Structure formats: C-alpha cells, structure tokens
Amino acid sequence: MDCIILDDDKITCKILEEFIAKTSGLRVKKTFYNPIEALESREIIQSGNLIFLDMEMPEMHGLEFLKTSIQIPQVIIISGSKNYASDAFDFNATDFLLKPI
Numbered sequence: 828m829d830c831i832i833l834d835d836d837k838i839t840c841k842i843l844e845e846f847i848a849k850t851s852g853l854r855v856k857k858t859f860y861n862p863i864e865a866l867e868s869r870e871i872i873q874s875g876n877l878i879f880l881d882m883e884m885p886e887m888h889g890l891e892f893l894k895t896s897i898q899i900p901q902v903i904i905i906s907g908s909k910n911y912a913s914d915a916f917d918f919n920a921t922d923f924l925l926k927p928i
Contacts, residue, residue: 834881865892
C-alpha cells in the first residue's frame with residue numbers, strides 16, 4: 828500500500844518514514860511538509876492508498892485539507908492534541924495517532 832505523509836514537522840515525518848519502512852506491505856510514496864504543496868500535487872495524493880495527515884500546520888489546518896475536493900481513500904490523523912480524535916472519526920479516519928509517535 829502506498830502511503831503519503833503530510834506533516835510540517837520533519838522529525839515526525841522521519842519517524843513515520845522509519846515505521847512505514849519496517850511495516851510489510853507499506854511504502855512511502857511521497858512526504859509533504861506543507862499542505863499547499865500537497866494540494867498542488869493532487870494526482871500524487873489521490874493515487875496514494877493511505878495518507879498520514881497532521882492537524883496543526885501553519886499554511887492550512889488538517890481539517891481544512893480534508894474539506895478540499897481531493898479524494899483520499901484512507902487517512903490516519905496525527906496530532907499533538909487528543910482533542911482532534913473525535914474530529915478524525917467524523918471524517919471517517921482509519922485511525923488517530925497522538926504525538927509524539
């Protein structure tokens with residue numbers, strides 16, 4: 828399964844990349860550090876099977892990203908605040924990860 832990572836924190840991205848590399852059947856297709864860049868690469872996002880999405884980013888909030896017209900097959904929400912857990916499931920997220928991972 829192809830995975831896309833969208834998080835402005837490079838350390839979190841590196842940790843996710845390492846976990847994904849150790850998980851059979853998963854591979855990182857692309858890592859984005861800003862949601863605007865990800866929106867401009869719509870075809871990459873839509874061709875991924877799973878996106879790891881941070882909630883609190885400077886350019887655009889993760890919930891705003893989910894409300895765009897980009898179709899995301901599966902999403903795992905990542906946040907340093909457990910307050911977003913209920914929002915994650917309102918968007919039919921596959922899972923919610925609390926930082927630090």
